Amino acid sequence: MESPKILVFSTEKISDPAIDLTGLLKKYYPSTVYTIAIPCSSAVKPKWIMHAFEKGFAGVFIAADGTDCPFSEKCTENTGNIVSHTHEFMKEKGIDPARLKMAAICSVCTDPFVKHMKSFLKFLTENKEQKN
């Protein structure tokens, strides 16, 4: 069975360097995890997330700046609002809101990133098996 695909929205200054560092340290995570880097996690449009689900991504993970955000101290709150709004859209479309996750990933958070990816993939795989 094909492994579920996860789309990660990372941030150019904080979480994407962490994902780079994860690779540098050869800390493995599933190869079906794909990253699109953007300036800030508060810039992710719900429209993009819904597009990812529509096209076949099993899960979307926002690797947020959290309190390290160089743009705004309200980043966590703003990104949280985006996730909440998107959850509503997902419910309307019959998509399990648990397929969208968000966590703060700081620029050196390599272990947390790997842990999040592995547990998210596990959840998505089990979810897929149950449906099958």
Place this chain on the structure above:
Amino acid sequence: MKNKIGVYICHCGSNISDYVDVKKLNEITAKIEGVNIAKDTMFACADSTQKEIIDDIKSNELDSIVIASCSPKLHLETFRNVAIRAGLNPYNYVQVNIREQCSWAHSDDKKGATLKALQLVKAGIERVKRSQALEPIEISSRNVVLIVGAGVAGMRSAIELADMGTEVYLIEREYFVGGRTSQWNTLFTTDETGEQVIKRLYKKVISYKSITLFTGAEIVSKSGGIGKFDIKLKIKPRHIKPNCELDWKKFDKAVSVCPIEVEDEFNFGLTKRKAIFMNYKSEFPQIPAIDTENCNRCGECVKICPEIDLDQKDEILNIKVGAILLTTGADPYEPKKDEYGYKTLDNVITLQQLKRLIELNDDKNLSYKGKKIKDVAFIYCVGSRQEEGGNTYCSRYCCTSAIHSAILLKNKYRDIRNYHINRGIRTYGKQELLYKESSENGDIYLQFFEDKIPTVEKSKNGATIKVIDILTTNREIELEADLVVLVTGMVPRKDNTIAGILKVPIGRDKFFNEIHPKLRPVETVIDAVYIAGACQAPRTIRESIDSALSATAKANSLISKGKIDLEPTLAQIDTSTCEWCGKCVDVCPYSAIKKVEKEGKQIAEIIESNCKGCGMCMPVCPSNSIQLIGYTDTEIESMIEALIS
């Protein structure tokens, strides 16, 4: 849409090709619609490959390029320059990371890594197809820097900038320069005093015509941005007539008749000072000041000293600068009431108070509140390295400073006995020499864990400290001390109004936050606003100056050319669909959006000089009328489709 794309896939020696089948990837990529040339290369960043790419662009009239190699954080600028040298717009180039986020991350799964690399390259091609030829925004810049904070970092930076031909406004909130360093006596490792260091720097600062120093000065407001800041300063009066020859005998008498007594912050409350004051006689500028906030304007001092002018008012000054450097320093941690007996027991003081106490005492005896001191107990990590709440960080300088103070005590008063009750000594680097010296002096070191902190109780002669010492098999040790010194670290300045005015990000430790601790350690997300010294993190004097010099070089290299190129990543409003609602304004941290009226319709407009390209305004727009250049819906959605294909 671009349709003559050159794609270059890097082996990176074998860093990529050991795990990704680069040859196969290249074969598939060559067949993708719009790809004109697909090549694999041993090192894309090598000079010979750069030349080959330039030749390919020219001879095949490529309209865009994709380079699949390492992280863009390493070589984005390298390949942008390749594009420029070939006559291609640098924004028609996309870098795809198939090393850090592919070959290295999945070296346990070669098949998966190759598949992923292919999807990533496809996404890069889709992105570059939709890329726009952009021009960096060129703006003029003023070769003038405003330095906020005339401590060691600020003064050192001012001198260097002036040497490089940059004009400097150096402002200090207090009436006197020197910051915290002026409060310290002998410094490790040079044995100079803080006073001497400040004197040397001040004399040099005032020798430059291109440095303008204002004391008692604060930023009131800021407008404009990178290269062209308009700053409004408020300068408090000193209440001393300008250019007068002050009679120091009369000044001393004026101080004595002043009826106001306030806690002396310079001595951390150990003494009182008058409303008319100088912290010490050789302080700079060599002009006393009258503390407006506390002066009751009784006029007694004016009767004695006619150079005093109580009618002086705040002055407002507008200055224009190209960059700003914050060197505003830090405060010492103030223990809570009754934290280890602080402010409830008579003989409990902080490390900073001890340093002033040594300075205030004569050479024969150390006494505090009339009592001779013999046994001194230092309790470390007070307000630092707290597991929950409070300050989780280590201030690093305090172990060294406490041990250095203990050595000073021992050298000045031979019969002193020092006890260091610590959580592990962190005298890193050369500072370890102090630990050795202190140990050789006979200082006693006891160590505790955070879950069993020492207790301090009042005793007949001073204080009794009980500590479970992990160095002696967890035995509870009880000792008597005449003076308990709480070794406290640094915390951000209590008054951090400036962060709000300049919109400088604050980190989770509440210090100013840099863009990246390793790669861009003195830059903030606010273009041309730099941070250095202890306003960014707890630092020693040397470390503060290191970072100040780094920020100096960054500021000078940015503004000294007279023009600056900016990334064209800006938000754009679709005026045909925008129905003004104000939600974008509410989330924008930089006041970069305003309401305007066009053709009878109210819409949002981006103030380009303020926009930082964060994109926060995009998701909140109910009509999806905002796009970020380089991150448009079509670019992102086409990448998503390529990644899943």
